[in-house]
Amino acid sequence: METKKTQATSEQMTDTDLSEQIKKVTKDSHVRAENTELMLSFQRGQVTLQQYKLLLCSLYEIYQALEEELDRNSNHPNVAPIYFPAELARLEAIEKDLEYFYGRDWREKIVVPAATKRYSHRLRQIGKENPEFLVAHAYTRYLGDLSGGQVLSRITQKSIGLKGSEGLSFFAFPGVTSPNLFKQLYRSRMNSVELMEEQRTGVLEEAVRAFELNIQVFNDLQKMLDVTDNKSQNRSLTHSTPAQTLQIQTTPLLRMLLGLLVAVATVSVGLYAF
Numbered sequence: 001m002e003t004k005k006t007q008a009t010s011e012q013m014t015d016t017d018l019s020e021q022i023k024k025v026t027k028d029s030h031v032r033a034e035n036t037e038l039m040l041s042f043q044r045g046q047v048t049l050q051q052y053k054l055l056l057c058s059l060y061e062i063y064q065a066l067e068e069e070l071d072r073n074s075n076h077p078n079v080a081p082i083y084f085p086a087e088l089a090r091l092e093a094i095e096k097d098l099e100y101f102y103g104r105d106w107r108e109k110i111v112v113p114a115a116t117k118r119y120s121h122r123l124r125q126i127g128k129e130n131p132e133f134l135v136a137h138a139y140t141r142y143l144g145d146l147s148g149g150q151v152l153s154r155i156t157q158k159s160i161g162l163k164g165s166e167g168l169s170f171f172a173f174p175g176v177t178s179p180n181l182f183k184q185l186y187r188s189r190m191n192s193v194e195l196m197e198e199q200r201t202g203v204l205e206e207a208v209r210a211f212e213l214n215i216q217v218f219n220d221l222q223k224m225l226d227v228t229d230n231k232s233q234n235r236s237l238t239h240s241t242p243a244q245t246l247q248i249q250t251t252p253l254l255r256m257l258l259g260l261l262v263a264v265a266t267v268s269v270g271l272y273a274f
């Protein structure tokens with residue numbers, strides 16, 4: 001299916017192409033997204049199991065909203081050209097990964113920050129009110145996933161120390177043989193979406209907003225992780241090793257003993273002088 005569709009990608013891109021415009025307007029946002037603490041952890045090969053698990057929880061909520069709205073609007077003229085569930089849908093893959101990390105009752109263990117709720121709320125809102133904006137969100141997530149998928153999968157596998165490919169389904173696109181060719185096809189489909197000038201401006205604004213929502217999710221996740229880290233650090237202070245605990249508890253005690261010694265010495269010297 002993919003090869004047949006790919007033949008439509010040979011058309012020349014121009015400055016008025018939606019795919020070019022959207023890339024241009026989101027360029028700065030992309031740099032900001034790349035430089036969030038969470039994304040830097042991936043790039044440095046330092047992503048932790050906790051970071052990855054929490055990210056998967058948020059991705060679950062985001063893709064659930066995105067894919068439900070795309071499915072519901074799949075016959076809409078502005079959505080149909082970019083509707084590729086067989087090739088791109090991520091929800092089932094994320095569910096598999098969540099089950100791998102959290103067990104069968106993973107649904108009860110999902111935790112997401114406020115920013116993720118805002119993101120999914122926005123997706124459901126535009127799905128109802130402005131389905132033509134869905135292209136901006138589908139572009140931001142799917143083309144991003146297709147661009148970094150393979151590299152990020154290997155980095156995550158190595159950082160977390162996973163043996164096989166279990167837990168990494170999110171990064172795999174079995175329905176896409178060549179991510180680059182598929183991205184070309186996707187761009188040509190985006191360019192075939194007919195939009196009035198006002199709608200086009202709305203889509204471009206929505207793409208910047210989509211990046212912003214992602215950045216907020218990454219920042220919120222990092223804050224959640226920092227709080228957890230601090231808590232466990234505090235716990236390790238109260239449940240600290242005997243040596244640490246002793247040190248903490250003896251400081252005021254020592255001070256009291258010293259004070260007492262000085263007092264006794266002063267009294268003794270006084271008595272001696274007397």
Ligand code: HEM
Nearest residue numbers: 019023033034039042043139140141143144147148211214
């Ligand atoms: C680890 C951080 C990231 C790195 C290193 C990275 C890197 C890249 C690279 C190398 C490309 C290919 C550029 C090209 O083909 O011209 C790309 C494309 C893309 N990335 Fe990222 N990216 C990161 C994070 C993100 C995030 C968080 C998002 C959105 C949420 C995103 C969205 C996109 C999109 C939409 C494209 C397609 C651009 C286009 O061809 O129009 N990226 N990224």
